[in-house]
Amino acid sequence: MHRFANPTRFVALARAVQPWAMTIALATLFAGLWFGLLASPPDYQQGETVRIMYVHVPAAWMAMFCYTGMAGASAVALVWKHAVAHVTARATAPIGAAFTFLALVTGSLWGKPMWGTWWVWDARLTSVLILFFLYLGYMALENAFDDRARGQRAAAILAIVGAVNVPIIKFSVDWWNTLHQPASVVRLDGPSIHPSMLTPLILMAVGYTAFYIWVLCLRVRADINMSKVRALKLRNA
Amino acid sequence: MNDYFNMGGYAAFVWPAFALSFGVLATLLVASLKSLRASEQALLDAGAKTETPQ
Numbered sequence: 544m545h546r547f548a549n550p551t552r553f554v555a556l557a558r559a560v561q562p563w564a565m566t567i568a569l570a571t572l573f574a575g576l577w578f579g580l581l582a583s584p585p586d587y588q589q590g591e592t593v594r595i596m597y598v599h600v601p602a603a604w605m606a607m608f609c610y611t612g613m614a615g616a617s618a619v620a621l622v623w624k625h626a627v628a629h630v631t632a633r634a635t636a637p638i639g640a641a642f643t644f645l646a647l648v649t650g651s652l653w654g655k656p657m658w659g660t661w662w663v664w665d666a667r668l669t670s671v672l673i674l675f676f677l678y679l680g681y682m683a684l685e686n687a688f689d690d691r692a693r694g695q696r697a698a699a700i701l702a703i704v705g706a707v708n709v710p711i712i713k714f715s716v717d718w719w720n721t722l723h724q725p726a727s728v729v730r731l732d733g734p735s736i737h738p739s740m741l742t743p744l745i746l747m748a749v750g751y752t753a754f755y756i757w758v759l760c761l762r763v764r765a766d767i768n769m770s771k772v773r774a775l776k777l778r779n780a
Numbered sequence: 781m782n783d784y785f786n787m788g789g790y791a792a793f794v795w796p797a798f799a800l801s802f803g804v805l806a807t808l809l810v811a812s813l814k815s816l817r818a819s820e821q822a823l824l825d826a827g828a829k830t831e832t833p834q
Binding site (some may be wrong): 592599 | 787788789790793794796797798800801804805808809812813815816818819820822823825826827
């Protein structure tokens with residue numbers, strides 16, 4: 544891993560990964576839409592609203608995956624002072640925030656017809672809302688200092704402390720009473736969901752992950768370019 | 781066909797969920813592509829400055 548602490552190598556890696564991530568994202572999202580909207584049956588209880596699952600569940604997974612990545616990269620950045628770890632965390636934040644926003648809104652759109660309410664202040668929904676605010680707080684704090692290094696350090700600490708929320712989200716449906724259903728894919732006894740619905744779900748999840756990697760490559764490259772620009776300007780000043 | 785778009789009466793929930801998901805992700809993608817282009821241009825501009833005669 545330390546090999547890629549060098550920004551030039553990291554950019555080379557991002558450039559190499561980017562077209563693959565793009566191809567996988569576009570192909571799996573297209574296939575996921577096909578299976579999700581056309582080639583999968585309605586649920587026997589939830590009817591056609593079950594299709595919202597194919598955009599809701601992967602977004603919620605990505606919300607937690609991105610946060611874990613952001614907190615992990617922040618820890619690496621603080622411990623080993625790797626600049627690219629900060630860059631990775633910073634580039635991840637808006638993507639994770641977008642997925643969290645989508646998980647909340649699509650969940651609301653699913654909750655209204657199935658639970659009879661757009662929102663309940665239960666543990667699962669509230670902890671995901673807090674996750675969204677953690678992303679926003681990270682981005683705000685990162686930009687709040689004139690000294691960039693201080694902002695990065697403050698935001699990294701916030702990201703690490705906020706990581707305690709991730710297991711709370713994951714286990715909230717087991718620890719507290721909630722309208723939200725418990726896990727049906729990631730279970731010790733295997734997925735309790737029919738293959739016809741598991742297929743689009745997995746395709747969309749792979750698509751969202753590849754999309755994250757694709758956009759991450761773009762943002763990392765832009766971020767490293769801008770730090771080069773700042774260094775050049777400083778030298779010429 | 782109309783039956784399909786009606787989504788068993790849940791069209792008002794299913795379609796916005798999909799439209800919003802792809803809308804938000806597409807916006808994020810376009811914004812990221814734009815900022816990459818802008819950063820490349822900024823790098824060219826900053827680099828061009830170093831090549832001006834002393």
